[in-house]
Amino acid sequence: MLARPSYQARQIKRRRRTRAQVEQLDEQILDVLRADHPQSVRHCFYRMTDPRLPEPVEKTDNGYQQVQHRCAELRRTGALRYSWITDATRRGYHVATYTDEADFIREVSREYRADIWHDAEVYCEVWVESRSIAGVIEADCKRLGVSLYPAGGFTSMTLAWQSAEYIRAFAGGRPVVIFYIGDYDPAGVLIDRDIHQKLCGHLGADVEIDFRRLAISTSAIAATSSTPQTTSPKPKPRSNREKRRSWVPSSAPPARCSAASSRRRRSVLRLSSLSLPLN
Numbered sequence: 001m002l003a004r005p006s007y008q009a010r011q012i013k014r015r016r017r018t019r020a021q022v023e024q025l026d027e028q029i030l031d032v033l034r035a036d037h038p039q040s041v042r043h044c045f046y047r048m049t050d051p052r053l054p055e056p057v058e059k060t061d062n063g064y065q066q067v068q069h070r071c072a073e074l075r076r077t078g079a080l081r082y083s084w085i086t087d088a089t090r091r092g093y094h095v096a097t098y099t100d101e102a103d104f105i106r107e108v109s110r111e112y113r114a115d116i117w118h119d120a121e122v123y124c125e126v127w128v129e130s131r132s133i134a135g136v137i138e139a140d141c142k143r144l145g146v147s148l149y150p151a152g153g154f155t156s157m158t159l160a161w162q163s164a165e166y167i168r169a170f171a172g173g174r175p176v177v178i179f180y181i182g183d184y185d186p187a188g189v190l191i192d193r194d195i196h197q198k199l200c201g202h203l204g205a206d207v208e209i210d211f212r213r214l215a216i217s218t219s220a221i222a223a224t225s226s227t228p229q230t231t232s233p234k235p236k237p238r239s240n241r242e243k244r245r246s247w248v249p250s251s252a253p254p255a256r257c258s259a260a261s262s263r264r265r266r267s268v269l270r271l272s273s274l275s276l277p278l279n
Contacts, residue, residue, distance in 0.1 A: 017055075024055040026070055030080060037084035040132035041068050088135030088150065116145050122210075123171035125163070127151055127195055129182030137181070153187075154194055164202030175208040184216035 017025070025048070032047045033039060045067040048057045057063035074080035098104040117123065125147040128134050134150035141148040149155075149163055167176055178199075180192040196211040203209070 021055050022070070025057070025066075026074055026079070028053055028055060029067065029070060029074065033080065033084045037081075038086040038136065039084070040086055040088070040135055041071050042132045043136065044071060086132075086135035088131035088138070113145070120174070122175045122177045123167060124177045124179070125149065125167070126179045126181070127155075127163075127192070128180070129153065129188060129191055133181055151182075151191060151195060154191055155198070157198070160195065160198035161202055164199050167199070167203060167207065171207060173207075175210060177210045177212065179212055179214045181215045182213070184218075184221065188216075 028048060029044050032044055042064075045057070045064045048067050049059045049063065050056055057066050071080065071085060075082055075085070096107075098107060126137070126141055127149045128137065129151055131150040131152065134148055138148060147163075147166065149159065151159070178196075180195070182188050182191055192211065192213055196209065199209060199211075
């Protein structure tokens with residue numbers, strides 16, 4: 001019998017950054033977060049994949065781990081504020097307690113919030129594709145008094161039903177305006193349609209829904225010079241992969257997203273005959 005050939009394991013060579021390159025990457029991360037915070041690590045990663053940067057990272061899991069590691073080190077050293085990174089995937093569960101009745105009344109009084117939409121002509125809410133995007137715009141939604149739903153990709157039947165029940169209870173027969181923020185890729189362009197279809201299925205023809213993709217849109221892509229991400233779907237066979245272009249909100253410069261968001265919100269507020277201070 002012929003002996004089977006033996007194979008020796010080979011070392012994988014990876015490029016190690018010099019101290020100067022690491023410092024450049026750190027400064028890029030800090031520049032992004034100084035301009036707009038809080039943001040998720042995923043957002044920072046996508047911004048660091050821009051090939052126009054002096055020290056970009058590759059669009060791989062290894063590249064993400066590099067940005068994640070640098071964010072962690074910057075936080076530990078105090079160079080990056082902990083509050084500048086958001087994590088909508090984890091939370092603590094707390095029990096509200098009070099020293100006495102007077103303390104309870106004081107705390108509850110702080111929770112009072114007037115319903116600024118009760119006499120509006122429309123009911124409004126926001127859907128986003130991921131929890132990381134939700135963590136970025138949650139403060140804006142709270143300030144404007146609108147509900148926020150992170151779909152988590154193609155949303156579940158339960159979440160769509162819960163949203164429909166909330167709309168039925170609080171819309172009061174008014175038209176419904178839903179803003180959506182998500183990726184522009186082969187799957188992302190179908191997620192908002194899926195949400196719209198599920199909501200219409202629960203609410204029927206009695207409720208008029210105006211479903212608007214706020215970002216990423218074809219007009220936004222045409223107006224920006226942002227570099228598309230490359231997605232690699234998993235068709236069968238795996239050897240024949242098709243590379244497709246995609247744009248994600250996390251990779252878009254925040255100024256462009258904020259400007260588009262403000263324009264959309266102002267249009268709804270004008271429609272609703274409301275006057276609110278907007279950034």
